Amino acid sequence: MLGKMMHKQLTIGSLIEHAGRFHAGTTVTSVETSGETVHMTWGDIDTNARRLAAALNRLGLEQGARCGTIAWNNRRHLEIYFGVSGGGFVCHTINPRLKAEQLIYIINHAEDQVLFIDTTFVPAVAQLRAQFTEVKHIVVMGPRDADIAAQIDGVLFYDELLAAETGDFDWPDLDENLPSSLCYTSGTTGNPKGVEYTHRTSVLHTLGGNQPDGIGLRARDTVLAVVPMFHVNAWGTPYIAAAVGAKLVLPGPNLDGVSLAKLIDAEKITVALGVPTIWMGLLQGLEETGCTAASLERTIVGGSALPTVMIPTFRDKYGVELVHAWGMTETSPIGTLNQLLQKHSTLDSDAQEKLREGQGRAPYGINLRLVDDAGTILPNDGKTEGNLQICGHWVIDSYFRADDSALTADGWFNTGDVATIDADGYMIIRDRSKDIIKSGGEWISTVELEDIAMSHSDIAQAAAIAAKHPKWDERPVVIAVKRNPSVTEAALLAHYKGKVASWQIPDRVVFVDTLPLGGTGKVLKNKLRESYDEVLLED
Known part of the structure; x- marks a missing residue:
């Protein structure tokens, strides 16, 4: 019954x-294509x-x-x-x-x-x-x-x-x-x-993704949706903002750091959402304009790995909390958000900061697991790396107009990411399976190499790729954009010493003016591999 x-x-x-x-009078601010700002x-x-x-x-x-x-x-x-x-x-x-x-x-x-x-x-x-x-x-x-x-x-x-x-x-x-x-x-x-x-999946994503330990939007928030509305429904932000009645600010086409800095101050933004390249640009924009982003409390950062150096910079200089998140088009997209547990409140700030560097834990409605190449389930010990799989209330079953299921035989979606998960469910993306470097039979994480490069004060952006090598099959090469024109290859390579094992230090650094970015702000590593995968064979 x-x-x-x-x-x-x-x-x-x-x-x-x-x-x-229930929120008919709450403002929705729109920066139009013409540059005009409209308040509705x-x-x-x-x-x-x-x-x-x-x-x-x-x-x-x-x-x-x-x-x-x-x-x-x-x-x-x-x-x-x-x-x-x-x-x-x-x-x-x-x-x-x-x-x-x-x-x-x-x-x-x-x-x-x-x-x-x-x-x-x-x-x-x-x-x-x-x-x-x-x-x-x-x-x-x-x-x-x-x-x-x-x-x-x-x-x-x-x-x-x-x-x-x-x-x-x-x-x-x-x-x-x-x-x-x-x-x-x-x-x-x-x-x-x-x-x-x-x-159903979109509404469940709205409710599940906006838990207090999720995106956590409130009616009293002013939300800046920098993540494009053409990308995974802007991470569900329009739906969540409507559900809670938050003031929503839509920034139009100009997403440079200066424009965003001025918009944050003008509209008194409290929460913003976007990819790491946006927030790197915002830091520069804040410096150029002198804006303080005084109203901004936190940003949700996803789309690609967050350079860990940004966390203390935003916190100490502007009082802004950066919340790491992970997801995919196939997961609507929220898969994890990095919020601390009650027991973490007793940790010192350095230990808390270290925890915040990963992609976080799954909200209710999502489950994660690691498997090896044979499909054997791996332990959640925070050390064992495996293929990340996901299932849940807002995860794909099959692709549009596809006859075949997108899932494993037991109903999980293979994300294509290599990750670790600890006993508390905290997940860290170690690499994309197609990006990870296999050197002499050992794995090297491009995510870790990129993070170290971007922790150098003279580097603005960096990407690590696998380059062909006559002896080791593949070796790491870093493609970097300078912040300081005087920085040298030797200086950046020296920056790796003591941060990774000596055999994981990149063989080369190639400096470029810009990195190729896709429409959602991710670095197009396939383009970099096309250009530089034989750079070590040319020596």
């Missing part, structure tokens, strides 16, 4: 309905999202139709998040920094019927339009513009679509297991793969 409690579907529409009903409210976002859902129905879209977005973090993109998914369609966010052939592949593979684009991307879409096989409507996110209308035949304008609706649209009572949004992996090797989230 079933229990005697109400059963309500867990849907995206319920999140924005809650924000519109959650009540406005709710009304406009309803208007958008009604407009999509008027366009004749059927339930489950996929609607692509190529856009920055702004208020119209936020309305699309809720209007598309809440209306019973699928919000497909697209990384605008992908190559043209990957954009075409993704849009066609998803069979997007509507494509929402910021004005920035009008020229590119106009050029590629003929190659989109299923797109019926292109909607420019703004008011009518005669120049744009001349570039794309039949283009629609977002503001006109919404103006034709009343805003009294009722969110449909959808099955929570229906798809709500679609994101594709970065596709650094081969074509990107689609991950289709459901309403």
Whole structure:
């Protein structure tokens, strides 16, 4: 016999309905593509999202139709998040920094019927339009513009679509297991793969990921979502902010350190979320502007390993706590967050800082394990390295349009990371399995080598790769960007002494002006390997 409690579907529409009903007056700040800053409210976002859902129905879209977005973090993109998914369609966010052939592949593979684009991307879409096989409507996110209308035949304008609706649209009572949004992996090797989230998984991710020991957003917070809205639903930040009614600040296209420093002070940001390269840029921006980031309490840092030198810098100079996190497109993305346990309160600051360097522990709803190459489960002793696998309420089952399961025979997803887990569940990513260096049969972590390089005061950025070697098969090479032009290769190599075993010290340092970054701020190591994997054979 079933229990005697109400059963309500867990849907995206319920999140924005809650924000519109109980936090209607709370501000949502949007830095537009034009550079203008617009202040709206959650009540406005709710009304406009309803208007958008009604407009999509008027366009004749059927339930489950996929609607692509190529856009920055702004208020119209936020309305699309809720209007598309809440209306019973699928919000497909697209990384605008992908190559043209990957954009075409993704849009066609998803069979997007509507494509929402910021004005920035009008020229590119106009050029590629003929190659989109299923797109019926292109909607420019703004008011009518005669120049744009001349570039794309039949283009629609977002503001006109919404103006034709009343805003009294009722969110449909959808099955929570229906798809709500679609994101594709970065596709650094081969074509990107689609991950289709459901309403249920997204709401559970919202609730599970925002525990006090998780992201921990509150109604009294002002949240800066620097992580792109085209990347894994901005780590779920729009959904979490709506669920708790936090003030949300969307920074638009300019994510340089100076712009962010000024925005943090102007909007009195308390919590921010983004990748390590963003926070390295922010440190420089704070120095250049003299901004103090006095309101900022903590940042959530994920996407790639956090340079540990940043933790004391932010804490001691600006009073900001850096919280390390880990996840993947396939995990919605939250897999772990690094928050301390009660017993850690008695540790000294150095010991606590050491704990905070890892990626942390799983929130309720997620489970982790380590296995060897044969699939044997390995101990959680903090020392044994193994292949990291994950399962949980918001983890992928199979890729979009794929017939085969993405899981192991016993139901776990193989992340492709090499990690350790200690007895308390604290996980540390030691490397990506495809990046780890195997030198003479022994493993060397590129993550550790990069962290040491970036702890040198004269180094701005660094990446370690495996280079071919005639005797040892592979040896480490560091590709670095100088902060101080006078720093030498010998000086950086000397910095490794005493920090790793002597045989793990890199063979070479190659200085470059910039490192190649993907659309989400990660270093593209495949590009570095293409350029430098034979650098030791040239000597």
